[in-house]
Amino acid sequence: NAGVTQTPKFQVLKTGQSMTLQCAQDMNHNSMYWYRQDPGMGLRLIYYSASEGTTDKGEVPNGYNVSRLNKREFSLRLESAAPSQTSVYFCASTVEGGRGTEAFFGQGTRLTVV
Amino acid sequence: DQQVKQNSPSLSVQEGRISILNCDYTNSMFDYFLWYKKYPAEGPTFLISISSIKDKNEDGRFTVFLNKSAKHLSLHIVPSQPGDSAVYFCQYSGAGSYQLTFGKGTKLSVIP
Numbered sequence: 001n002a003g004v005t006q007t008p009k010f011q012v013l014k015t016g017q018s019m020t021l022q023c024a025q026d027m028n029h030n031s032m033y034w035y036r037q038d039p040g041m042g043l044r045l046i047y048y049s050a051s052e053g054t055t056d057k058g059e060v061p062n063g064y065n066v067s068r069l070n071k072r073e074f075s076l077r078l079e080s081a082a083p084s085q086t087s088v089y090f091c092a093s094t095v096e097g098g099r100g101t102e103a104f105f106g107q108g109t110r111l112t113v114v
Numbered sequence: 115d116q117q118v119k120q121n122s123p124s125l126s127v128q129e130g131r132i133s134i135l136n137c138d139y140t141n142s143m144f145d146y147f148l149w150y151k152k153y154p155a156e157g158p159t160f161l162i163s164i165s166s167i168k169d170k171n172e173d174g175r176f177t178v179f180l181n182k183s184a185k186h187l188s189l190h191i192v193p194s195q196p197g198d199s200a201v202y203f204c205q206y207s208g209a210g211s212y213q214l215t216f217g218k219g220t221k222l223s224v225i226p
Contacts, residue, residue, distance in 0.1 A: 040123065042120075042203065048214075058213060092214075100146025100148050100207035102148060102160050103150070103158070103160070105159070107155070108156070
């Protein structure tokens with residue numbers, strides 16, 4: 001019962017470095033999401049993928065790219081990290097059911113850009 | 115576009131008393147609202163939801179009330195326990211909408 005797995009859990013980057021945050025879900029969900037959480041800002045949507053093969057921008061997509069590799073995996077890439085991208089990143093997948101569209105989140109990646 | 119607002123960033127309550135967390139929304143077109151609970155260093159987890167056709171849903175110590183005329187919902191926790199200390203998010207769920215919209219969250223502290 002892994003649910004949504006994110007790697008890594010922690011990362012420190014220097015300004016200008018690149019990295020990819022990995023996310024995988026084993027619940028056979030169609031839709032997957034990347035959020036960032038900053039103090040006082042709540043959860044802001046970066047990108048989402050409604051289904052395999054599609055991706056769309058969310059509220060704060062600048063500086064990020066995504067890849068929906070297959071139904072299980074949705075990665076987030078920072079091509080040239082900036083201090084403003086210091087944040088906690090959450091991946092989520094969703095299922096529609098009797099409780100509405102319910103999101104299942106990973107444990108988060110704490111990223112610091114120095 | 116649906117906006118979801120949690121206007122209280124934080125709330126402190128004595129153990130055993132009632133906690134009331136609030137959420138306001140702008141668009142009347144929705145199917146459900148969901149509440150999530152988030153502990154430090156963990157992802158949010160589902161707590162309780164309410165359908166647009168109901169005005170109340172209860173699950174143990176947690177009750178969510180929906181006031182459609184005021185475009186307002188509230189989460190009641192009775193009695194509050196120290197383990198309820200967490201950040202609570204409300205989330206809009208609308209048919210055909212893939213952009214899950216969350217409020218900014220309310221940090222609840224339950225004081226023993």
